[in-house]
Structures are given as structure tokens and as C-alpha cells.
Amino acid sequence: MRFLNIQKALLKGLLCFSFVLLITEENFAQGGVFSKKNKLNQYSYISIGGGTSHYFGDLSPYKTFYYALYTNVQWNGTINYTRQFSPQFAARASFTWARIVGDDFTYAKRNLDKYHGNFLRNLHFRNDIKEFALSGIFNLLPQTGKGQQGRRKVMPFATLGIGFYGHQPQARDSIGVGDAVTKYVPLKELQTSGQTIDAAAPKPYSLLQVVFPISLGLKVKLTEKLDLNIEGGLRITPFDYLDDVGRANYPSPVAMRTSNPDGLRFSNRADEDIAARTGQSRVQIFQDIIARYGYAGASTTPSPSLDGEKYVGFGAGKPRGGATWDSYIVTQFTLSYNIGGSGIKCPPIK
Structure with a gap:
């Protein structure tokens, strides 16, 4: 049964990945992400920011997931490096430190009719997650011009990735x-x-686990060099002991x-x-x-x-x-500084 759940999660991820590839089909058809035609569109940026973290699992059931959006809310901080390969596609390496919390006492009080049994159980936990992930970023609209200067004022995007995290x-x-x-x-x-x-x-669980980040967001162009990114993402974890309860x-x-x-x-x-x-x-x-x-x-x-x-x-x-997998959502506000891709060339060495 657990194997079938993993298969379903991977299939859903593959479908999402295929969808965003269809959106960027025109870009790939015009020479490919790594072609020379895209050289003017290639630049990098570094980002730093943070936001909120929300846990789902045995102490925060999925059937009332909306309670987790305002109950036991915690924080996260992130830093990442992104390389833009084409107007539509970028790759990101990110590190995120996210704290999640679950508590039968505070969660069950939201609806004692439904969760008085959870209140009586009275379990709680706190977990600091250190997550490293590699993600593809797919811009959902065409750019207005070439390279860094051609960025839209507002660009919606989607991400899909894989990574690992340490937790305790x-x-x-x-x-x-x-x-x-x-x-x-x-x-x-x-x-x-x-x-x-x-x-x-169950056998003792590992403190190192795999994660599949999926998110949607908006990039807002502030200046020629600065962007504000607003992003909300689900972390799918084929794992049931983020809360030590399985x-x-x-x-x-x-x-x-x-x-x-x-x-x-x-x-x-x-x-x-x-x-x-x-x-x-x-x-x-x-x-x-x-x-x-x-x-x-x-x-x-x-x-x-x-x-x-x-x-x-x-x-x-x-x-x-x-037996339901645990997962968590992070919302993030990050400030990005664009490096390279400005069209300014270094003078030749004589």
C-alpha cells in the first residue's frame, strides 16, 4: 500500500512537470534551453527571504487543512541561487530552514465536535527542518523582451523539484x-x-528524508536589478514521522x-x-x-x-x-538581486 502511494505521488508530479513543459514548448522548439540563441537570456540571481510554515499530519488532519493556515503557524527562512537559462525556464538551488509545530491541545479546540478525541490524546511536537532542494522554475507568460531587461513587471511562475531535508x-x-x-x-x-x-x-525512522517541492508564485520587478518574489509551496514527503506519530x-x-x-x-x-x-x-x-x-x-x-x-x-x-504521509506548506517573500545578463561585456585582455 505504501508503494502504491509513492507511485501516485510520483505520477502526479510527472503530470505537473509535463504540463509546465507544454507551456514552454515554443521556447524549446526555437533552439532549446541551452542553445546559443538563448545566450542573451541567460543570467543569474540570488535571493533571500522568509515567511510562514504550516504542518499537516496526524496532529493537523488534511480533512480540515484550512485550520493549519491559521493554527500553530510557524516561520521559515530561505536563501537560494537561480540560473535563468531561457525566457521561460530557470533552475534553482535553495536552502530553507522551516519550523513546524503540531499540538492536539490548540488544534482540537478549533472544533471539539470533530476533534475531541485528539484533545484527549494530547500529543504535541516541534520540528526544525533543514531543506536543500533543486527545482525547475517555469515562467507562465512570455517575456516582453530579451534577457534581464526584458523581464515582465509581474510574472507568474510554477516550480517542481526534488531535495532532501534533515529534521528532529x-x-x-x-x-x-x-x-x-x-x-x-x-x-x-x-x-x-x-x-x-x-x-x-515500526522500525526507527531516519532523520534524513526526501522531499518533493511544488509551488506557485509571482515575480514582481522592482528595478532593473531587484525582484520581489511571492511564493507558496507544498512539500510532499513520503514519510509519516515528522511529528513522531505514525x-x-x-x-x-x-x-x-x-x-x-x-x-x-x-x-x-x-x-x-x-x-x-x-x-x-x-x-x-x-x-x-x-x-x-x-x-x-x-x-x-x-x-x-x-x-x-x-x-x-x-x-x-x-x-x-x-498511516497518512506528513507534509508542510511554506509561504515565502524573497528579494532577488540579478547578476549578469545586463549586456555589459568585459573589455578584452591585451
Whole structure:
């Protein structure tokens, strides 16, 4: 099944790539991207900028993807080098540092009717992604002239690429009322899905993964040398552990308590009265959920610490997450400085 998902993703990418090639067919027919006819159109530019980052996965479901556009929003910064080979086609090498965050506490509050189970689960994470990618950039309109001076005032474009990224999902330790905010702890080493004790658990995941960036954007010409780029892109990752939550069950607390007590604390957080990432109390909303949705058998005054695990069923053998790939969106505003292609030639060496 996972192989079929990869095939579908690659097929969609190929279709997008074929579409933008059709748009630039006229350019290729007139001698090719690398022909001498295109020499006047070849120049380079460097860009720097940043924007927002938005995560999708087990803690931010795709079916309400729009919540992620304004919930747990984080940041990214980028620097890149682009070579324009023809009026329609360029290649870009980019480095992006993007932080993503997921939190059952903050996300589920957007719609408790739909996500009260996520609220009760109470998982969260933070992940700093260091992404390097090579992308093709395809201008969607013809240029008004030759080379750097022939740039349009506004040019829509599409990109398609491939790259890799390093990552490290982390979470805060549990805290109590009045406790100091604790530091973030790397989760992979804690093996929160019970990898050390359960043969049926998923294998430990890698901290280096492949990514397929796809984006749309606008280039706005500010001066002869400067452009403002506005871009929004989806990062497709054939990977399910950006959030340290995947298709696995909760491990046995008895076995984890003996061999991996730290992993146990970060694996099942349904019994915490305080949301560790924000420091806010979970008790009142927990009680509202219990009263509203007809759970039975709780304490007289229910609370996560008394009823979290036993009451809502987040025990060994119960699903902790799903099998859907994680992904993220970045929006970026970058300033580009054009170098070369001005038509100015160096004097001959005598």
C-alpha cells in the first residue's frame, strides 16, 4: 500500500512537470534551453527571504487543512541561487530552514465536535527542518523582451523539484502548575511507539528524508536589478514521522516502564492536566468533553490525571496515529538581486 502511494505521488508530479513543459514548448522548439540563441537570456540571481510554515499530519488532519493556515503557524527562512537559462525556464538551488509545530491541545479546540478525541490524546511536537532542494522554475507568460531587461513587471511562475531535508521532532516534558517551562526533548531516541520492546512496532525512522517541492508564485520587478518574489509551496514527503506519530499502537506501559520510562512519558500524554507546549490547563475542557459526549465511568470530578488514560482508552494496543504521509506548506517573500545578463561585456585582455 505504501508503494502504491509513492507511485501516485510520483505520477502526479510527472503530470505537473509535463504540463509546465507544454507551456514552454515554443521556447524549446526555437533552439532549446541551452542553445546559443538563448545566450542573451541567460543570467543569474540570488535571493533571500522568509515567511510562514504550516504542518499537516496526524496532529493537523488534511480533512480540515484550512485550520493549519491559521493554527500553530510557524516561520521559515530561505536563501537560494537561480540560473535563468531561457525566457521561460530557470533552475534553482535553495536552502530553507522551516519550523513546524503540531499540538492536539490548540488544534482540537478549533472544533471539539470533530476533534475531541485528539484533545484527549494530547500529543504535541516541534520540528526544525533543514531543506536543500533543486527545482525547475517555469515562467507562465512570455517575456516582453530579451534577457534581464526584458523581464515582465509581474510574472507568474510554477516550480517542481526534488531535495532532501534533515529534521528532529521534539516535545516538551510534562509540567505542573507553577513549574518552569521545560526544554524540548528529541523524540526519536525515546522510541515512543515502543520500537525497543514490540516486534510489531515500526522500525526507527531516519532523520534524513526526501522531499518533493511544488509551488506557485509571482515575480514582481522592482528595478532593473531587484525582484520581489511571492511564493507558496507544498512539500510532499513520503514519510509519516515528522511529528513522531505514525501508524502504530500505544506500547505496553508495563514493558515501557521497565525498559524505557522516559519514552513512556512522551508516548502517552492523555493523563496530563497541563498542556506542556503552552502551559495552559486542560482540566475544564476535559470536563466539558466528558459531560458533552456522554462518557461514563469517570471520577466525580473528572480530570486528565485521574481519568485520561483509563477513561478514554489510550492504552496499550490502541492506535496512536494513522498511516497518512506528513507534509508542510511554506509561504515565502524573497528579494532577488540579478547578476549578469545586463549586456555589459568585459573589455578584452591585451
